[in-house]
Every structure is written in structure tokens, then in C-alpha cells.
Amino acid sequence: MRKAREVLVIGGNRYFGKRLIARLVAAGDRVTVLNRGSSPAPPGVAHLVADREDEEALREALGTREFDVVLDQVCYTPRQAETARRVFAGRTGRYVMTSTVEVYEHEDSELLVPESAVNPASVAVDRELPWDDPEFLDSHYGEGKRQAEAVFTADSAFPFVSVRVAHVLGGDDDFTGRLQHYADRIRTGAPIAVPPVTHPATYIHVEEIADFLFWAAGEDFTGPVNAASSGLLTLDDLCTAVASQLPGGKTVFDETDSAEVSPFAFRRRYGMDNSRATRLGFAFGEVRQWLPMAVAETLGKDG
Template sequence: MKTALVLGGTRFFGKELVRSLLSRGVDVTVATRGKSGNPFGEEVKQLIADRYDIDSLKTACGGFHFDVVYDQIGYSSEDINIAYEALKDQVGKYVFTSTMSVYEYGNLLNEEEFNPFTYPLQIVKSQEVSYGEGKKLAETALFSKTGLPAVSVRIPIVLGEEDYTERLLFHVKKIKNGEDIGMPNPEARLNFISASEAGEFLAWIGTQDFTGPVNACANGDIQLSELINLIESKLEKSAILTTDITDENRSPYGIKETWTMDNSKAKNLGYEFSNLKDWLPGLIDYYNEII
């Protein structure tokens, strides 16, 4: 890979993707609406474009060719169609950031649990469907584009110091402030990926011959009660858990059943994931310090 276009790469793990590409010597172009600024300065080319407007994207990218396009901000089949029509003759490979939300609850879910090649295709806007359904239809639309090598990377909840969703920070704050946390099933298990590893994996998979869906997550999972215990030990304070869920106390991790993925396909391709429990405690330390 010599050149890459990143659709949405100026915050959270999109920034890590760009950093990983730059470290590999890739000539990176970032296409954004320009509202989040450019954290990379002259290290990258920046195109001002509305990724959700075909004319805007086509005009901004006219005359360029990219070995790989990374789509960080596609949420529906219509989004995929817009990017495809604008870029189809200018890209060699399409890497789409998908999600574990294409799966129903389950343990060690593998890629065959959702098959975008047989799923009924509907062209919808992201506002018309749920997040998970939008990603399902986005994958389905992407893999219907014959002749375009494509990968959908299914990732779980991403954790990192620059996490604008503040989902892990929510739990740290609640425990530190002695406020209750609404969690329907503390025995459920989740797995995660760090922002840096999400970016690194996306950059890596773009260099592989592989096409199709692939799961990407850190090795290992964690029971939600164990996560709460870990935060308690770092803060030296006890959590107040409740099954009386309100808008104010609802845990962003408040799943009803275990929801984890199997990353063995990516491992068999040659990628070595980190171990969740090697870095999660340090991230909790960081959040504890900043509040």
C-alpha cells in the first residue's frame, strides 16, 4: 500500500489508524468536513468533503487514486452507495469499519454468525434503522459491489484515553462520586479493543490479500462484575450497583447477556492481538487521575 484515503480520521481511533498508516510510510489523505480540524498538519493531505454527499465527495477526490480507502464513518447501505459511486474507479480496496453490533448476544461469536452475502439488501439511510441494522446493511451493500476487493472489520467497544463516548469513564465517575450504576446483568461478559490496536489492525488488514468480514478484539473478555471490582480496587471505593435502571444511572455496558467475539480468523491471518487484562488496569488508572 502506497496511498490511502481515510473517511473520518481526525478523532479517537481514526487518529490511531492515520498514525499507523503514517508509520508504515503510507501517503495518507484524510477527507472530512473540516469541523474537527487537522491534528496531523502537513503529515497528511486533507480534502474538505461531505462523506454523505456524492457530489461533494466526488469533487473533492477527483483526479486521485488510492490503493486503499478506509471508511470510518459509514453507517448504512446508502452511505456505502455514496462512497462507491464517488470513488469506484479510484480505489484498489475498501476497508469498512463495522461493529460487533451486527451480532445478537452470544459467546465467542465468529464471522459466520452474520453473513452479509446472503442478507437481504435494502437501501436505507442511517436515521431509518438501528445502529446494528445500519451496519448490517452497509456490509451487505459493500459486498454486493462485485469487482471491488473489500473487508469489513467488526470491532467491539473501543477503549482509550481519547474516548469521546466516555463509556468507561462513566463507571469511574459513578464509583468515585458514590452514585449508583444501573446494570441489568453484572455476570454478563464483554470483550474490548484499545484505540491504538483498532487503528493498527485496520492499517494492517489493508495490506493483506484477505477480503470479507473479520473480527478484531483484544484477547480475553471480562465479566462486568469483574470490571467493576477492578475499578473499585483502583479507586478504593465501593460501587453501588442496581437493577433499577434510569436514564441517569444506565450503564453504557448494561447488556442483558454475554456478548463476545472470536478473533481466531484474524489470528490465523497472522495478526497478534494484545491481552485485554494487560492494559485495561492502566487505562482505569489514567481515568482515575484525570478526575
Template sequence: MFKNILVIGGTRFIGRLLVQRLLHAGHRVTIATRGYAPDPFGGRIQRIRADRRNELAMRAVAKAGPFDIVYDQMSYSPLDAAIAVRTFAGQVGRYVMTSTIDAYRVLGFGAAGLLTEAGLAVEAQPIDTQYPWHDPRRATECYVSGKVQAEAYLVRDGSLPLVTPRLAHVLGGPEDFTGRLAHYVELARAGATLPYSNESAAVSFMTAHAAADFLFWSGMQDFTGPVNAACDGALSASQLYERVGEVLESPVRMRRAAAPAEAGRLSPFDLPGPMVLDTSRAKALGYSFGHTDEWLDHTIRQHDLAFV
């Protein structure tokens, strides 16, 4: 049975892949974006131009419903969450707010073992109503706290049928605008030495396609609450760089960084401690994750071709 679905932010990277899956499954899809990025979907979708941070604009989006599912790819602060509540409470069957492994950063890096959904008592996290969340100059510095506080607001309010997938770090091909994996490929091709802080600080990863598949699946289920998503086979930054070197057949050099002097020059995913997601809840609900060994080498080669 088809569903009427809204995707807030569906023109780039994971959002675009999610829309493709929804259309392939026969659902009716509306995307709400600011209209800055083109999409390849033609007349197969309905488009509404709207700024996610403008409440009046989002109310206009809601009038295109009612929606069975809303996928919110663009909730980055408690202000965004408050707009979602005032706009969609009582009007949607399921609200999927994309969250992140980085939400667990608020716990620090001293905890041993895997990161579980229950280990982050998000409802107890403080919400800062005075912070200038919508200041674009602070978008990077407030990303983690914004995501956590958006979750906290939605959970405390309780009026939306909420699911918060906490996605592992995504490694994509040349379409990955973050450039994080490309960073390692370029370093390896340049013969540069990688400074790293902790060779055992493994991090969970997944592909953009896996992230889109998991979001699609999460929307079609009936569970609520947070749920971790990651492929098996976590890697530290130094292990990732070593893997890049193996794939490119280019020996790489690494050295332990002198903290904290080089802290500002460390590479993506280089952390003081491990951040590995426990995915047992998703698996118990019926989802099956792959392993990084199944796709990482191919993804690295994609970046190497783009670099050359």
C-alpha cells in the same frame, strides 16, 4: 513500498491514530472530512473537505486518487455504502470499511459460544431503502442496523475489494469522546451503586491504539471479507465496574437490576447476554492480540486523573 491512501474520517480518536501510523510507515495520506475538527498533521497530509453523505463531494475526493487503499471510517448506512460503490468501484486496490462488534446484535443474545464472522450471514440481511438513514435525529437508534446493512450492500454488490474489520468495543483514555469508561470511573468516585442485568454477560474490548493498529494491518494484507478484532479477556459490565473499584482502591457496590423497569438506566456494555468475538481468523492470518490485563488498569487511571 509506499502507498497512496485515503482515510475517510481521520481527525478524531481511532481515525487520527490510524493516520499517525500510516504516516510513520511512510505512506502518502489524504483525509476526507467535513473539516469541523482540527488535526495535528500539518503539511504531512493532503486534506479534502467533503461530506461523506454527499455523492458529488465524494466523487471529487476520488479524483485525488487513484488510491491503493481506502479506509472508510464513516460508512453508517446502506446509502453510504451505495455512494462508496458508485464512487470507488474499479478505482481502488483495497477498501477497508470499519465495522463493529455491535453488528452481531442482530443475532440476538441467545446464541452460545463465541461470535464468528461466518455466524453473521451479512449478505442475507435485509436492506431498508425507505428508512431515513441520514436523519441526524435517528443516528443513535439506527447505528447497529445501519452498519449491518452497509456491510450487506457492499458484499452483495461485490465490486469493491472489501475488508470489514469488526472491532470490539473500544476503551480509550480521556480522548475517548464516548465517555463510556469515564462513566464507570465517575460512578466509583461518587460511591454510586451500579445496577446490572447479567453478571456473566461478558463483552470483548480493545484499546483505541489496538484498533488503529489492526486497521493499519488489515489494509496492508491481501485477504478479504469480515474479520473480528478484540483483545483477549472479555469482561461483563459488573466485572468492569469491580475492576475500576480495585484500581481506584474504592470499594464499589452493585445490585442486580429489576428488569425491565430499570432497563433504560443500565450502564454502557450491560447486555442481556455475552458478546465475545472469536478472533481465530485474524490470528490465523498472522495478527497477534494482547490481553485486557495489559492495559485496562492504566486506562482506568487515565480517566481517574481526568476526573479529578
């Protein structure tokens, strides 16, 4: 019989985070959620309130608690990583950080990009950058994640995994509004702003990334791992899938050189190689198989 684990989830109490928590609870794990108190923990889940950037407050909230696994959904900067590394040293047997495909933002390759393209052990960490400035952080999202990975990797305070997540689609609670953006425009025939040339990307369904994080929490591998469904989608693929469920809708592309374009209208390829995770034992779905379902879920959101 599987032994119940003590699991801490930092932040991420919505979208795929809430699905992850539900999987942990269903598996019999004793789950604690830590956040700043902006949202309650689900029923049956312990709740700790602290600002993760306040080391003293974080230590006080944790008390003497120890965990088999920490799942960090909201680590965005090297400073946050350094605080977590100090606080959780000796408190956890495994640390899983949710990272992003954006760590590969400088890797424009026609091939699917493997984890080795960005080795966190080789990433320089600059603690003096204005990581507390929301505007800076927003425009340096990939760099913040790269440097956070580097901090954890440089000091093996605990076995560490960084899950580099592809663009997530699906669910009736997608707060990003990215797929909804296309539904709104195709339904009305409004123009969709795109660069002169767009490139394909890898994606993952909201339920699949919850499955993946749950699986990763129970394995013993370390280091970065890509999480993406098999196959690439172009912007045309996405729009065609949306239009097929909106009779009478019309897709109108408006080419522009402006930096402001529609979501997923990529100027470079965002294709991740998922073969490491596959070799480790996770079976990904095919993106084209679940795309119609993801679109239907999104359309159901607005009736």
C-alpha cells in the same frame, strides 16, 4: 524497502482514528483525510472537504485521485455504502470499512461468535428506511452497519474488508465517556444502574484497534473480520478494575428493569471469536493484561 502507499481515510480523525493516521504517516504512506471540515487533518496529511452523502461533491473533492487503500471510518448506512461503492470503483485497490460488534446484536450465544454468524451476502438491504433520521440511525446502528457491509459485498467494485470492532477502551481522549461513567460513580458511591442479569463481552484497547486497522490495510484478505482482544470481561471485572485504582471508592449496583442502564451492562453476550484474524497473522493481546492500563488512562483524564 516498503513502498509508500496512497491512503485515504474517510472521517475518524479522533480517538483510534487519529492513532491509525499516525501509524500510516510513520510508515511513510501518503495520507489524505476526507471529512466535512468539522476537524482539521493532522500536520503533514492532505485534507479534502466534502459531505460523503453528496455524490457530486464527493467526486468533485476527489478529482482524479486514486488510492491504494481507502479506510472508511464513518460508513453507517447502506445509502452511504452505495455512494462510496460508485465513487471509488476503479479508484482504489482495497477498501476497509470500520464495522462493529453490534452487527451481532441478534446472535445471543454462549459461544464466541464467528464472522459466519452474520454473512453480509445474505443480509437484506432496505434503502427506503429513514436512514437520514438521526434518531432512527442511532437506534438502528447495528442494522445500518450490517446493510452497509451487504452493499459492498454484493458488488465487488474493489476488494472489500469489514472490520467488526469490539467495544473500545483506553486512552485519555475517550470521548464516549463509558469507562468514565464507572469511575465517577465508584468514586462517589453513586448507584450504577444494571439489569437483573448482566453478560460478558469482548473488548479491545484503543492502541490495539489502531494497530489492527493499520495491519488490515496492508493485507490481502477480504470479507468480515472480528477485531477483539482475547478473553471476556464481565461488568464486575470492569468495576473491580476501576475500584482498585480509586482508594475509598465504592461499587453500588442498582438492579432495574428499565431500558436505561449503565454502559457495558449487557442483557446479552457480546463475545466475538477472533480466530480468523489470528490465523491471518494478527496477534491480539489479552484483555486482562491491558485493562489496568486502560483504567489508569481514563482516570488520568480527570486528574
